[in-house]
Amino acid sequence: MSVTVRVPAKVNVQLAVGGARPDGFHDLANVFLAVGLYDEVTVTPATELKITCSGPDAHQVPLDASNLAARAAIALAARHGLSPDVHIHIAKDIPVAGGMAGGSADGAGALLACDTLWGLGSSREELLDICAELGSDVPFSLLGGAALGTGRGELLQALPVGGSFHWVFALADGGLSTPAVYGEFDRLTAHAAVPEPVASPALLAALRDGDATSLAQTVVNDLQPAALSLFPALARTLAVGSEAGALASLVSGSGPTTAFLAKSAASADEIASALLASGTCRAVRLASGPADGATVVAPAV
Incomplete structure (x- = not known):
């Protein structure tokens, strides 16, 4: 049994940045647009949590618990009293460390894949809540399309787009x-x-x-x-x-x-x-x- 999730890269068509907040983050007006470059995240039951990666620049991807995909599996499992014993494989096509939310995409992909594999049936709101805990760009990677992100970017309002x-x-x-x-x-x-x-x-x-x-x-x-x-x-x-x-x-x-x-x-x-x-x-x-x-x-x- 395995589940594969495809998740897109993003470009920021507007990234308005406020001054530093007391928590070190910045308030943003961040207009995201998802674009057709994708990572694919596959999760399979395993005896322990394991991360592997293939594709361009895969050697730059951390394969430990700091990976957002691993953190997503751990966070979802903790909410449901489960053990995050899965093998997560990332087939990477989004540029690494390139400002296109590749790591965030992998976190969102692993979250949806684990939720599906474990049959949890979490609502979109529950998944977005976990995404926001993982990082500012992760919620948009789950949502896709176009959206305005406020707060530190994690509070999303979907936006209409009239063309490609x-x-x-x-x-x-x-x-x-x-x-x-x-x-x-x-x-x-x-x-x-x-x-x-x-x-x-x-x-x-x-x-x-x-x-x-x-x-x-x-x-x-x-x-x-x-x-x-x-x-x-x-x-x-x-x-x-x-x-x-x-x-x-x-x-x-x-x-x-x-x-x-x-x-x-x-x-x-x-x-x-x-x-x-x-x-x-x-x-x-x-x-x-x-x-x-x-x-x-x-x-x-």
Whole structure:
């Protein structure tokens, strides 16, 4: 018996960041869009909790209890008085440490897979509650589509999307730590008044209307200056994408993956080719969004 769950990557089309809170987190207005790059998480009964991983950059994925997939299994089991004795295998296709919520996706995928395997029938609200305990991006990985995240990003409001948006993602040669990027954000804004984060009405309207040109005029990432400060080479990658016709070029989340909004699938191909030819990134990936959230694709039989 095993259960496999497919779970998507995300891009932040708006990431508005407030000042540091007393708990060390930041209030956010975080507009998530799920995109069609996926990890698949398979859980199988075992004598003890075990994590394995395959796929690009699998060697960078922790295989101990710090992995969000392991933490998800442990948290769900604890709520129901169970022992988390499962083998969790992650077939990884979402870039690792790339600002696309790959670890969060694995946590959401493992949570849904274990719930299905164990026949718990937890409600979506119960699963989202556990997701919020695991991390700020984990609830959206379960939900998918598009959503506004407030609080530290875990309080979600689903958003309507009127069409499909085409993206190119350039993978950097190296990684960035999310805590380090937030720390650099705090350093860069230490002597500035940081406004309260709010979602852009124009951006929400562009999503609703499926208007890529209008969306490009409103995308913003408040963490981008911090990511560029820690990883200056990303500026050249962004410039290459813009020169190749991207409607918008931005760092994805905390980076170092850079995201390029294209006007069409054909334009996305041209942008991808230019990025590869430039030598400013180690690989490119194309995907469109919105994409569905965590979905059982191979249930127990």
